[in-house]
Amino acid sequence: MANTRLHTGFSRQQVVNITGLTARQLNYWRRTEVIKPSATTQGGHARYSFTDLIALKTVKQLLDHGVSLQKIRKSILALLQYLPLQQQPFSELKVIATGDVVLVFHQGMALDALTGQEWILEVAELEKEIVQQYPDTLQLVVEQDDLFEPNITNIDRKAI
Amino acid sequence: MANTRLHTGFSRQQVVNITGLTARQLNYWRRTEVIKPSATTQGGHARYSFTDLIALKTVKQLLDHGVSLQKIRKSILALLQYLPLQQQPFSELKVIATGDVVLVFHQGMALDALTGQEWILEVAELEKEIVQQYPDTLQLVVEQDDLFEPNITNIDRKAI
DNA sequence: ACGTGACAAAAATACCACTTTTTTGTAGCA
DNA sequence: TGCTACAAAAAAGTGGTATTTTTGTCACGT
Structure with a gap:
């Protein structure tokens, strides 16, 4: 065979x-247009x-990690706007998710599949910005940082 | 000077x-142990x-992108468990966030800074899994897939 | 200029009941 | 086997209200 x-x-x-x-899930998803x-x-x-x-396995993993099917639905819709040519958005992307959101990586950008909002926050860039803004302090700063001891910041847990 | x-x-x-x-924010954060x-x-x-x-700028950016200070607090706490030696978790990591979560990249893993939960979902891995499970279908699958719409995008995600 | 304290407004969260969605079971039928 | 339909249980989402957190502004002291 x-x-x-x-x-x-x-x-x-x-x-x-x-x-x-489960077979029931496949039927339901087929009927309700999650993944046909x-x-x-x-x-x-x-x-x-x-x-x-691939797409089904991806959805399964998202579910297993606490992402609800409703959010997965929204994610698929949002992704289709970015990848209109594709029928199964989840089948060709790298996905990162938590219980709250689904992030998809596309062309070096992080894309929030729920809102379509995309951005990456690069700490390294911030460093450049600061140095650029205060070029005088660059050399001094390097020395200065050595003055601080590696003490640990304690967070007040009640304040949360 | x-x-x-x-x-x-x-x-x-x-x-x-x-x-x-604002000065007000710095004072408040100092007092309530966000960033001292x-x-x-x-x-x-x-x-x-x-x-x-760097840490302050990172927090500022998170705020600007809709992450509440309370969630930032939780993120810092979660990160400190992973990086106990560090005083300012946000100062040495690459951060991705949306209005709902804060992800931090560390040693090739994506870490949900809110919960401490860490995971990356690699679609490429799923492909391997499936083929491994059904080695017989590998060749057939290749032919079969040609029947469907041509696949487009291959994601190049930036090294983390 | 900096820090503190007090008051108030704005923002975010928590908690509640209520509605919708999703899952699952069962049965009938091709 | 697989699809459909009806029904019930479980899970998730929604909206309003109370509560907490965050921020702004002002006054005062150093």
Whole structure:
């Protein structure tokens, strides 16, 4: 079975085995347009592509890490505006997420998939800025920093 | 004034000019332990180090991008558990944030500064996983994928 | 110029009940 | 096997209100 003909796509059960998602979830997602199979048999059965698998696995991991399906929905929508040519946004990007947001890396930028807002904060850049602004202090600063002992800042936990 | 003596640290007013923060904020942060000056004069006046400036600028940027001070507080606390030797967590890391989270990059890992939870989701890894699980389908998959829309983007994410 | 304290406004958060979404189960059917 | 439909449980989102945090402004002392 592994070499006779063209692969027509993964069946639902195969996807269940591979991804760990439930059949019910796949059906629901298909119906509600989270991730639809790239192809459908004449009988109406789902056929998932390899790319679909990646996307499904990504969504699964996001869920497992506490990102809700509703946020994943929004993320997919937001990403589609940036990648209009793509059908499965999550299948070709590097994704970082926490329970609150989904960040996607694209062309060296961090993109908040929920809002579309994109930015990276480079501390190294700040250093340049400051030195540029106060060029006189550069040399002095280098010496000066050695004066400070590596004491640890304590944070008042009640203040939070 | 640029070369006579050792630099003893930036005064509050200097920090105001450099960072754009208000004196009120610096005082409050000093009192509530967000970021304290690394040194204090005998008269009790603040003296901020260059490292402090970086941290302050970082916090300023986070604020400007919608991260609340309270979340910044939590982030600092979480980071201190990972970087106990450091006094100003925000001064030596690359930070990415949205209105909801603060991610810090450290040793190739993405770290949620709010929760301390760390993880990166690498889509490329998922691909390997799947192929590993279904080695038979590898060749077939390659053919099969050509049936679908051509894949576009490969992400080059900046080294972290 | 700097720090402190007091008062008040603005911003963010926490907590509550309420609504919607998502998941899951079951059963029928191709 | 796989899809659909109906139903119920679980999870997440929404909106209003109280509470806390943050910031601005002013006065006073050093």
